[in-house]
Amino acid sequence: MAESLNAYLYVGALLFAIGALGVLVRRSLIVVLLSIELMLQGVNLTMGAFAVFNEDMGGYVLMLISLTIAAAESVVGLAILVTVSRRVTELYSDRLKSLRW
Amino acid sequence: MIDDIAFIYLATMAVIAGIATVLVRSPVRSAVSLVVVVFHVAGLFAVMGAMFLAVIQLIVYAGAIIVLFLFTIMLLDLRHERGEPYLHKYQLWLGVPLAILILIETGWIALTTPAAAQAMHGKFSPEVIAEMGGAGQALASVLFTDYLLPFEIAGFLLLAAAVGAMILARSPDEDEMPDSTDPVADAAGPAIAAEGGALRRG
Secondary structure (H helix, E strand, O other): OOOOHHHHHHHHHHHHHHHHHHHHHEOEHHHHHHHHHHHHHHHHHHHHHHHHHOOOOHHHHHHHHHHHHHHHHHHHHHHHHHHHHHHOOOOEHHHOOOOOO | OHHHHHHHHHHHHHHHHHHHHHHOOOHHHHHHHHHHHHHHHHHHHHHHOOHHHHHHHHHHHHHHHHHHHHHHHHHOOOHHHOOOOOEOOOHHHHHHHHHHHHHHHHHHHHHHOOOHHHOOOOOOOHHHHHHHOOHHHHHHHHHOOOOHHHHHHHHHHHHHHHHHHHHHHOOHHHOOOHHHHOHHHHHHOHHHHHHHHHHHHO
16 A cells, blocks of 8 residues: 555545635634645645656655745735734634725 | 555544644644644655655644744734634535535546556656665756756745735834934934934933
8 A cells, every 4th residue: 555656646635625625614714724734735745656656856846846835825824814913803714805904 | 564554544644633624623723733744744755765755844844834823823812713613604515515526536536547557667766866865866956957947936936925924914003114204314314313313202
């Protein structure tokens, strides 16, 4: 099982779907950002598995860049959360209804 | 055999901790569950034989991103989050089928992917990587030649994200530097400005 590519792909698919569920269902904005990180975990696992089993270094490079994008995304997302928390007392996604303020 | 046992343990724990990340009420516990997911995915990379990816995963995710999340949760005032529903009321009916649909699609791709025996064989077999002196050297040999432009763009993206985060998270009452808001200081230089500040304070 540890020798087959497909087993890793299943785990990656499961992690991605669970993260997508969290993004769609949770109200708290912080947990939505955490769920996006969970989705990226699934994607990273898939890319790493393809890189190792196809004996290609492109997957390593792609995962390195995906890590960079994950870091940039969480930094900007958390900065937006800090800004929003100055105007709205509760960080729920359904409290943010106005387009600008 | 021992690899299979390790794989089953790591995969089940990663999925269980992932479900906990999504469904646990408190954001702090959610973040800690994500740390568990990160560690077990790193273990999966190690079982796969990609030690470099496992270490990168631990350093960047567990060491940087989750710590940033925990600091932000600590800084924000989350007292109001108790006692309220933590799931969307109506979006649940759309979100759950959509997540199941995504699972079916990705699972279908995983099912129809040819197994490792028929997989492509690229230039970097484990023997070649060992001969080059490890995955780090092999990665560098393609990262700084074939993938140089994406690498540089990723670096620039990090710079842009850092500057953007500083500008976004700055509080509104310090929008401008205090020295440049004073017309006296602008006209007459710093010495008089300091004197004027002392007068105003006195």
